[in-house]
Amino acid sequence: MGEPFFHVHRVRFDEVDAAGIAYFARFFTWCHDAMEAMLAPIDGGYVGLVVQRRLGLPAVHIESDFAAPLRFGETVRIAATVERVGTSSCALRFELTRGEDPGGAHVAKVRHVVALTDLATMRARPLPDDVRALLERHRTATP
Amino acid sequence: MGEPFFHVHRVRFDEVDAAGIAYFARFFTWCHDAMEAMLAPIDGGYVGLVVQRRLGLPAVHIESDFAAPLRFGETVRIAATVERVGTSSCALRFELTRGEDPGGAHVAKVRHVVALTDLATMRARPLPDDVRALLERHRTATP
Amino acid sequence: MGEPFFHVHRVRFDEVDAAGIAYFARFFTWCHDAMEAMLAPIDGGYVGLVVQRRLGLPAVHIESDFAAPLRFGETVRIAATVERVGTSSCALRFELTRGEDPGGAHVAKVRHVVALTDLATMRARPLPDDVRALLERHRTATP
Amino acid sequence: MGEPFFHVHRVRFDEVDAAGIAYFARFFTWCHDAMEAMLAPIDGGYVGLVVQRRLGLPAVHIESDFAAPLRFGETVRIAATVERVGTSSCALRFELTRGEDPGGAHVAKVRHVVALTDLATMRARPLPDDVRALLERHRTATP
Numbered sequence: 001m002g003e004p005f006f007h008v009h010r011v012r013f014d015e016v017d018a019a020g021i022a023y024f025a026r027f028f029t030w031c032h033d034a035m036e037a038m039l040a041p042i043d044g045g046y047v048g049l050v051v052q053r054r055l056g057l058p059a060v061h062i063e064s065d066f067a068a069p070l071r072f073g074e075t076v077r078i079a080a081t082v083e084r085v086g087t088s089s090c091a092l093r094f095e096l097t098r099g100e101d102p103g104g105a106h107v108a109k110v111r112h113v114v115a116l117t118d119l120a121t122m123r124a125r126p127l128p129d130d131v132r133a134l135l136e137r138h139r140t141a142t143p
Numbered sequence: 144m145g146e147p148f149f150h151v152h153r154v155r156f157d158e159v160d161a162a163g164i165a166y167f168a169r170f171f172t173w174c175h176d177a178m179e180a181m182l183a184p185i186d187g188g189y190v191g192l193v194v195q196r197r198l199g200l201p202a203v204h205i206e207s208d209f210a211a212p213l214r215f216g217e218t219v220r221i222a223a224t225v226e227r228v229g230t231s232s233c234a235l236r237f238e239l240t241r242g243e244d245p246g247g248a249h250v251a252k253v254r255h256v257v258a259l260t261d262l263a264t265m266r267a268r269p270l271p272d273d274v275r276a277l278l279e280r281h282r283t284a285t286p
Numbered sequence: 287m288g289e290p291f292f293h294v295h296r297v298r299f300d301e302v303d304a305a306g307i308a309y310f311a312r313f314f315t316w317c318h319d320a321m322e323a324m325l326a327p328i329d330g331g332y333v334g335l336v337v338q339r340r341l342g343l344p345a346v347h348i349e350s351d352f353a354a355p356l357r358f359g360e361t362v363r364i365a366a367t368v369e370r371v372g373t374s375s376c377a378l379r380f381e382l383t384r385g386e387d388p389g390g391a392h393v394a395k396v397r398h399v400v401a402l403t404d405l406a407t408m409r410a411r412p413l414p415d416d417v418r419a420l421l422e423r424h425r426t427a428t429p
Numbered sequence: 430m431g432e433p434f435f436h437v438h439r440v441r442f443d444e445v446d447a448a449g450i451a452y453f454a455r456f457f458t459w460c461h462d463a464m465e466a467m468l469a470p471i472d473g474g475y476v477g478l479v480v481q482r483r484l485g486l487p488a489v490h491i492e493s494d495f496a497a498p499l500r501f502g503e504t505v506r507i508a509a510t511v512e513r514v515g516t517s518s519c520a521l522r523f524e525l526t527r528g529e530d531p532g533g534a535h536v537a538k539v540r541h542v543v544a545l546t547d548l549a550t551m552r553a554r555p556l557p558d559d560v561r562a563l564l565e566r567h568r569t570a571t572p
Binding site (some may be wrong): 013014016017018019020023040071073 | 299300302304305306310311350358359
């Protein structure tokens, strides 16, 4: 049973919308940032995967529930876990809670299925061993 | 049975990511733009709803499937329909196809549940009559 | 003496900041959008320049004055002119006024110097003839 | 003679453009982030200034020179200094160099004049004492 990966984000000045709350589409960017940070231990990190190896992890499916709004300057803690690892795809789960400490109020939940893709051909490819090993490290039982 | 509302977007220079394709979170912004455009006929449009009436339609649930990437300069046609209208929430469905003409290849599908919210209190409120009537105009049978 | 090129933008829901006004860095994006639209008549447009010919027009110098804020839903009219055309660079001038009609109140002024660049080498290159001809069409006397 | 304030940013996956380099308008956002971080020591930080005191620091003038492109994953070090402090405005200067360590190659230079503004009326107001004191701490002789 793997460990969650934790990532903290603070809502920036330009991330709110005309309703005065963090714009909903930003939540997906923060989760993507969390995924990138989680992949940092692989050789060259997510940057090396994309830039040197020309591989990417585009989204194929996303599901999310939004429970509470966030405002400018608030911090959100993202607990990223891996729900399932397939041949070329994997399902990531992100639990967003208020504040940077554990135990904050529930804010949102995102499930993000990505597929390892050759960026030259845009075709799916089997997950490289180092990416797979890293994902397994954060794999947890489905809640 | 209502009619779909059509909205066209062209992928901008700054909407691609380091993988060279339109960044996935932008798709949600385009669907939000489509929703805003669909609501234009209500008094003051979506802008009036937010700015004058201090009401909003924050996302409470989102589901999406991404079938094909989009590149800089490509156009995407968004067919927005209303799947369900509740007391204070409604479910919108967006079908994204390539190009601005009908019949383009499937690109993505987004289901977006929003809740009419008082922006002062952030509490749900019943949908105002004009918003409800507009939504009914685009309500279609669930595919 | 060339003609200005006009471009209209409406401030989007997600373009405001926590101060409730259009975020200042967005103004530069709108001016870039205006430049792209101005270049549409060249073969393949700005998209073709970047994607097929692998040439770009990165900013080398920007100057701007902000006179009045814009809010969600407001429209801004951008009058783009070309102040100077050099061997590989050119100076663009953008005058932003409120509303989509001529004669709106002054909002901001942006001067944007760009250099024609080979995107493979990131070296400056002489402006291609079609780009130069298009720029000359919008060249005006310096105010 | 004050000390520069240092801020480091890493170019994110979604901050590049279709030319494959960090989108120029993002540089202004990073400089704004540096200004926010520099103002953290005032009571409530920049967030408190905007949210509680309803004061802001909108841009009134910007000048910038771009010397070298940045790519996905590269870090940029921003040295922020205060060039001039007036009654209600101040001039900030940002020097961007490659990498997170001192001595990196020059990337860009941004001069950003902001005016302390009452967000309710959008009128200029004298700089509050704590903001002024903080700015003085980073004031340096003009290069």
